[in-house]
Amino acid sequence: AYTAEPFVPAHADLAALREAAAGCRGCPLHRDATRTVFGAGNGDARIMLVGEQPGDQEDRQGRPFVGPAGKLLDRAPAEAGVDPDETYVTNAVKHFKFTRAGGRRLHKAPGLREMRACGPWLAAEPALVEPELIVLLGATAGKALLGPSFRVTEVRGTVLEEEVHGRPQRLVPTVHPSSVLRAKDREKAYRGLVSDLTVAARALA
Numbered sequence: 491a492y493t494a495e496p497f498v499p500a501h502a503d504l505a506a507l508r509e510a511a512a513g514c515r516g517c518p519l520h521r522d523a524t525r526t527v528f529g530a531g532n533g534d535a536r537i538m539l540v541g542e543q544p545g546d547q548e549d550r551q552g553r554p555f556v557g558p559a560g561k562l563l564d565r566a567p568a569e570a571g572v573d574p575d576e577t578y579v580t581n582a583v584k585h586f587k588f589t590r591a592g593g594r595r596l597h598k599a600p601g602l603r604e605m606r607a608c609g610p611w612l613a614a615e616p617a618l619v620e621p622e623l624i625v626l627l628g629a630t631a632g633k634a635l636l637g638p639s640f641r642v643t644e645v646r647g648t649v650l651e652e653e654v655h656g657r658p659q660r661l662v663p664t665v666h667p668s669s670v671l672r673a674k675d676r677e678k679a680y681r682g683l684v685s686d687l688t689v690a691a692r693a694l695a
């Protein structure tokens with residue numbers, strides 16, 4: 491099976507982890523993508539936000555959530571009372587998966603294979619940051635951390651207490667910001683996201 495395992499250094503800090511991840515060849519996604527997009531933000535954050543995978547802009551710039559979904563994520567947590575300086579942001583899968591259509595690169599959802607392959611990076615980040623709370627942005631983040639039976643609609647906006655890689659962890663699931671951008675009623679979808687993030691902010695207080 492594909493796995494990042496041999497690329498993850500033991501006893502590394504976040505900077506060393508990021509450097510090692512840049513050279514990950516744990517699954518085929520590194521071949522077509524430009525670069526690894528590792529997590530970013532406060533290494534002592536109280537809240538870790540986990541998305542799906544980098545998109546086109548993130549792949550070009552090398553930072554998570556700098557494209558359209560990221561614009562939304564600049565506003566929503568702050569509106570919910572989450573201090574952006576208190577967050578660390580990462581993705582379940584660290585390379586951009588896409589298909590080419592004309593000159594464009596179209597996002598392709600990562601499968602369980604890629605989530606599992608990339609899992610060792612996603613395990614290492616909370617182990618180092620030790621966030622009080624993890625916000626799961628959508629189904630991929632949920633499946634990657636809690637298993638394939640995770641259903642975001644069933645648990646969004648609630649505080650879960652689960653074991654994550656051997657550590658007890660509180661988590662608040664919500665939708666992915668991209669789903670807000672695709673929603674018919676964008677304003678309503680956005681309100682739903684902010685409402686879920688408010689649950690996360692209150693859980694910290």
Ligand code: URA
Nearest residue numbers: 541542543544554555
């Ligand atoms: N969507 C994600 O899930 N992550 C990013 O970094 C950008 C878009």
Ligand code: SF4
Nearest residue numbers: 514516517520585608
């Ligand atoms: Fe490694 Fe993850 Fe990139 Fe695959 S997607 S090559 S496992 S960093």
